[in-house]
Amino acid sequence: MQLNPKLTSWGILFILVLIWGSSFILIKGGLEVYSSQVVGAIRIVVSFVVLLPFAVAHLRKVPPGKIKYILIVAVIGTGIPAFLFARAQTVIDSSLAGILNSLTPLFTMIIGIMFFRQKTSWQNVLGVFVGLIGALGLIYVTSDKSFEFHFSFAIYVIIATVLYAIHSNMIKYYLQEVNTITIVSVGFFIIGIPTMIYLFGFSDFVEVFINDERGLEGFMYIAILGFLASAFAIIAYNRLVQLTNAIFASSVTYFVPVLALFWGILDGEKFPIFASLFIALILLGVFLVNRNNKRKRKLNNQ
Numbered sequence: 001m002q003l004n005p006k007l008t009s010w011g012i013l014f015i016l017v018l019i020w021g022s023s024f025i026l027i028k029g030g031l032e033v034y035s036s037q038v039v040g041a042i043r044i045v046v047s048f049v050v051l052l053p054f055a056v057a058h059l060r061k062v063p064p065g066k067i068k069y070i071l072i073v074a075v076i077g078t079g080i081p082a083f084l085f086a087r088a089q090t091v092i093d094s095s096l097a098g099i100l101n102s103l104t105p106l107f108t109m110i111i112g113i114m115f116f117r118q119k120t121s122w123q124n125v126l127g128v129f130v131g132l133i134g135a136l137g138l139i140y141v142t143s144d145k146s147f148e149f150h151f152s153f154a155i156y157v158i159i160a161t162v163l164y165a166i167h168s169n170m171i172k173y174y175l176q177e178v179n180t181i182t183i184v185s186v187g188f189f190i191i192g193i194p195t196m197i198y199l200f201g202f203s204d205f206v207e208v209f210i211n212d213e214r215g216l217e218g219f220m221y222i223a224i225l226g227f228l229a230s231a232f233a234i235i236a237y238n239r240l241v242q243l244t245n246a247i248f249a250s251s252v253t254y255f256v257p258v259l260a261l262f263w264g265i266l267d268g269e270k271f272p273i274f275a276s277l278f279i280a281l282i283l284l285g286v287f288l289v290n291r292n293n294k295r296k297r298k299l300n301n302q
Helices: 005-020 023-031 036-061 067-088 094-101 104-115 122-141 151-174 180-201 205-211 215-243 246-266 275-301
Strands: none
Touching: 005 215, 005 246, 023 036, 023 067, 023 094, 023 215, 036 067, 036 180, 036 205, 036 215, 067 151, 067 180, 067 215, 094 151, 094 246, 104 122, 104 151, 104 246, 122 246, 122 275, 151 215, 151 246, 180 205, 180 215, 205 215, 215 246, 246 275
16 A cells, blocks of 8 residues: 555654654763763764664665765764764753754755755745744743853754755755665764774773763663664655655754643643744744645646
């Protein structure tokens, strides 16, 4: 039975929201035990180990001329950001990291237009900004109504969002026809080996893991992060880019504050009345981005 592409796309988006919406908390848990460099390295190595059987099976399936693009998207889409987010959260809190991560669709659109000949329309542009306003507004009304932060550390997240934007556009432009498991598993195979050498040979991971009473607990936080948020989620995300477009896929970052609000309600927190307005703006923004591109696909198929 063939699945409806539209329902599949929204289903993948929902799963990614659940996974990535919890990733900042997992990073925070890992940083209570390990340094930011070790947290980033563990995240990559766990993904490398989990995907190693797939990498061995898919190495021969890499199309000629595509290995360089797989290397680039692995480094800029998973490798470097893993260290940047961990470094940023040594000072800024997880909610602020989630706010800044909402810049990803904006950068995705800008880079797509400037460097990848991505066509867009006023609906597409409007959708990106409406979603961004919704995400920022939601976090504003559910927090202390303050956007103060340390720019010197927030810049790490901003750089990561730019790298995510390049990654998404490269997947769509250069790796559209390549199997997503091939892209991710081979990518982690390439960056996982040198990262493992650093983790076990040049960092204090083993010493902390053995001697710190919370070593195992901190490792488990990052292991879950590596398995779900890096290995599984990136496969799903790349597939979403191929099914839709880079901007729609990156709009998953808009829903992270929504998930945070949901967990807060389950924990007994009050629901701010204005929060529903900003949630509606997020949904409207994502709808506008996707609606525009569905029309383009219909025109292309005629």
